[in-house]
Amino acid sequence: MTTQHQHLVYGHATAHDCLAFADAGTATEEAAEIQALAAARTWGEARQVRMTHLSxxxxxxxxxxxxxxxxxKPFDIAEVGAVVEGYWPPMVTTRALDVLPQDLRDRYAKAVHTVHNGEYLDVPTDSEAELVAELRARGYEVSRDDELINLLDGFSLGSLTS
Structure with missing residues (x-):
């Protein structure tokens, strides 16, 4: 068993009704980029938003x-093509494919293929305690933040500023 020293954030991804995991080192900055774009009032402001982690x-x-x-011109993030089509921000549930060890993915989750957005990992909520315990036993720092996970997923993007 390999010991990792990685900090993960996880939570209940409302859109997929499962757990999602992300790298805590960049999650907060990515969420800030999403919030900054959602807060733009004009297209000029939207274009000025600096993206370092996301497209x-x-x-x-x-x-x-x-x-x-x-x-x-007035800007509404809920009218941006990539947001409307579900391509942006990328599904938060895809991140577990990169941050969770393969053996734990095999044991606690199943890969789900979508027609338009590729593959994501469905981690059932009832496996939370066991999976988190295994990650911690391997040296992962793991913290739960449902709000951050759903923000990374773009859940309710149109209402972020209200």
Whole structure:
């Protein structure tokens, strides 16, 4: 058994009704990027949001001012194509494929294939205690934050600013 020294954050992913795991080292910064974009009031403000961890679904290479998305035009994240289509932010449930050890994925979860967004890991909520205990026994630091997990998933993006 390999010992890891990684900090994971996890929580109940409302959209998939399962547990989701993410790297705690970047999760808060990624959530801040999502919140910053959701808080933009105009397309100009949206284009100014700096993305270092996530792609920019409202960036200049996606929406040109001359195509009707001028800097002073009202911006609503819930109307951005990648958000509407479910591509942005990426499903939080996909992250477990990268951060959980393969043997634990095999034992506690199942891979689910989606038509449009690829594969994600369905980690049943009833396996929480055992899985978290195993991770901690391997040296992982594990903390639960449902709000952060759902923010990373873009759950209720249209209402983030209300």
């Amino acid at each position: 920019h679904p409202a960036g200049p290479d996606c929406y040109e001012p001359e195509d009707g998305y001028g800097d002073d």
